[in-house]
Amino acid sequence: AQKITQTQPGMFVQEKEAVTLDCTYDTSDPSYGLFWYKQPSSGEMIFLIYQGSYDQQNATEGRYSLNFQKARKSANLVISASQLGDSAMYFCAMREHSSASKIIFGSGTRLSIRP
């Protein structure tokens, strides 16, 4: 069964520093996708970045990059040069492709940026 684990319930980071949010997953499907979402206090869910299991390179989107370590089954989100607006909940999610099944989410990490 697919499973997503985020072990950091909360993190505090100084503005302009880089931050890494951890995500580990478990699946027996060789083909899968990993997603990161941001949820500000307003409640909306904002898609940040995607990594496919067969992608050769780590995904990057602006200040967001994904440190994908397939053998360790980890997909950590790296935010460079953090900004006050980055304060939010961050969720890691996974979809197994073979069964086109549900997308499951981790429990989230609350990131707070200090000025």
Place this chain on the structure above:
Amino acid sequence: GAGVSQSPSNKVTEKGKDVELRCDPISGHTALYWYRQSLGQGLEFLIYFQGNSAPDKSGLPSDRFSAERTGGSVSTLTIQRTQQEDSAVYLCASSPYEGNSPLHFGNGTRLTVT
């Protein structure tokens, strides 16, 4: 274009009453998902539709919960005989039927059972 639309945005109901939550996905999106999010918690998967069929209902918490989707578009999540523990934000999301397509979320329905 229009995003995922959910209604109502807020619903307060008395314990024991039935409620219906509506989701209007992005046009052309064949996949539709319902999630539940309790205060400060993660997203709990409820049900997933591909077209009008629901290949995965494994997340529905009890037989008081049901969902349907008609015309491959609008979906309704029904909760019968609501309980206080049903209070949460119910999020709907849609995506094209492609493996790397992200989910597009609505703004949710905040359900409060008194």
